[in-house]
Amino acid sequence: QVQLVESGGGVVQPGRSLRLSCAASGFTFSSYAIHWVRQAPGKGLEWVAVISYDGSSKDNADSVKGRFTISRDNSKNTLYLQMNSLRADDTAVYYCARDVGCCYAPGGYIDYWGQGTLVTVSS
Amino acid sequence: QSALTQPASVSGSPGQSITISCTGTSSDVGGYNYVSWYQQHPGKAPKLMIYDVTSRPSGVSNRFSGSKSGNRASLTISGLQAEDEADYYCSSYTSRSTPHVVFGGGTKLTVL
Numbered sequence: 001q002v003q004l005v006e007s008g009g010g011v012v013q014p015g016r017s018l019r020l021s022c023a024a025s026g027f028t029f030s031s032y033a034i035h036w037v038r039q040a041p042g043k044g045l046e047w048v049a050v051i052s053y054d055g056s057s058k059d060n061a062d063s064v065k066g067r068f069t070i071s072r073d074n075s076k077n078t079l080y081l082q083m084n085s086l087r088a089d090d091t092a093v094y095y096c097a098r099d100v101g102c103c104y105a106p107g108g109y110i111d112y113w114g115q116g117t118l119v120t121v122s123s
Numbered sequence: 124q125s126a127l128t129q130p131a132s133v134s135g136s137p138g139q140s141i142t143i144s145c146t147g148t149s150s151d152v153g154g155y156n157y158v159s160w161y162q163q164h165p166g167k168a169p170k171l172m173i174y175d176v177t178s179r180p181s182g183v184s185n186r187f188s189g190s191k192s193g194n195r196a197s198l199t200i201s202g203l204q205a206e207d208e209a210d211y212y213c214s215s216y217t218s219r220s221t222p223h224v225v226f227g228g229g230t231k232l233t234v235l
Contacts (some may be wrong), residue, residue, distance in 0.1 A: 007231070035224065044125055045161075045169070045212055045226040059221055095168060104223050106216050109159040113168040 001025045002112045004096050012086055018073065021091030022079040022096030030054070030074040033099035035110060036081050038092035038119075048094070053102040061095060064090075086121045093118050126225035127152065128211055134233040140201040143230045145213030146194055151225055153194035159215035160189060160198045163229075164209045172211075173198060200232070208234040 006018040022034070036048040049070040051058040058070050069082040079096050093116040101108040128146040135141040136227070143162075145152065152158055158176045161169035171191035173182050176196060186201045198209055213227040 023157070037224075043231040045214075047224040047226065050223055059223060062221060097169075100174075106155065107157055107175075108216070109157065109171075109174050109214065110161075111171050111174070114168070115168050 004098065004100065004112060004114030006094060006096055006114045006117035009094065009119045011120045012105075013074055013123050014087055014121055016086055017082070017084045018086060018119060020083065020094055020096075020117060020119070022077065022081075024077045024096075026097075027098070029072075029077040029122065031102060033104045033108065035097045035099060035104075036068075036070060036079075036098050037095045037110070038090075039095070039116070040089070040092040043092075044120045046092075047092060050099070050104045052104065057103065059104075083119070085118040086119075088121050089117070091119060091121050125228035126217070127215060129211075129227035129230045131211060131228070132231045132233065134235055135200075136235045137203050137205065139203050140199060140208045141203060141232065143200075143211050143213075143232070144182035145196040145198070145215075146229050147196075147215055147225070148194055150219055151215040151217040152191065152196050152213075154218060156191065156215050156232050158189065158191060158196040158213045161212045161214065162185075162207075162209045163212065169212065205234050206211045208232055 003025045035050045049060045051070045095116045097110040098112040153208045160173040
């Protein structure tokens with residue numbers, strides 16, 4: 001069965017960095033685009049970033065552009081989110097989520113989600 | 124402020140039907156048949172319930188159905204059960220360059 005397991009969350013001071021990981025299993029990781037989606041405490045879902053199946057195409061939300069970088073290592077079946085210059089409003093549970101297709105093209109949607117990892121940005 | 128508009132809460136009694144609306148624009152909900160719905164229980168990951176406006180993934184109860192008219196999509200749950208109490212989020216493809224996925228603000232369903 002499809003499994004996505006996030007790790008790397010924790011408490012970090014404003015301005016510092018953190019790297020999240022998402023280990024995938026149960027499917028051919030290298031065939032799917034993967035998203036990061038976050039959820040601030042008590043709030044709704046916010047799309048953060050996406051990367052295509054082979055890593056050749058990626059994009060970020062405006063709220064994290066220039067600070068967060070999505071990447072993947074298909075040899076390790078692992079997705080990453082490098083988060084720099086963290087701010088208090090980045091505090092959220094971060095989910096990795098599988099797109100149904102390879103390339104986040106029209107018609108794609110998220111079909112599986114991990115359990116999430118909590119990032120708290122606080123001094 | 125979320126890109127798609129949902130009511131903050133809805134409620135219904137066991138056995139009844141409820142409908143949750145999701146309003147967008149011609150750049151997302153109204154322009155494409157790419158609306159999805161997710162169920163999220165407290166402390167859990169979201170679960171896909173509906174995709175492509177009306178399609179149900181394998182394993183999802185046929186009590187859940189989706190529809191769309193213009194810029195408004197809807198999720199209907201019939202024969203409400205206690206286990207349906209959860210938050211529900213709509214999502215849509217958007218023709219805007221970013222974000223690639225837009226979500227509604229979520230609707231809290233209470234089963235009375």
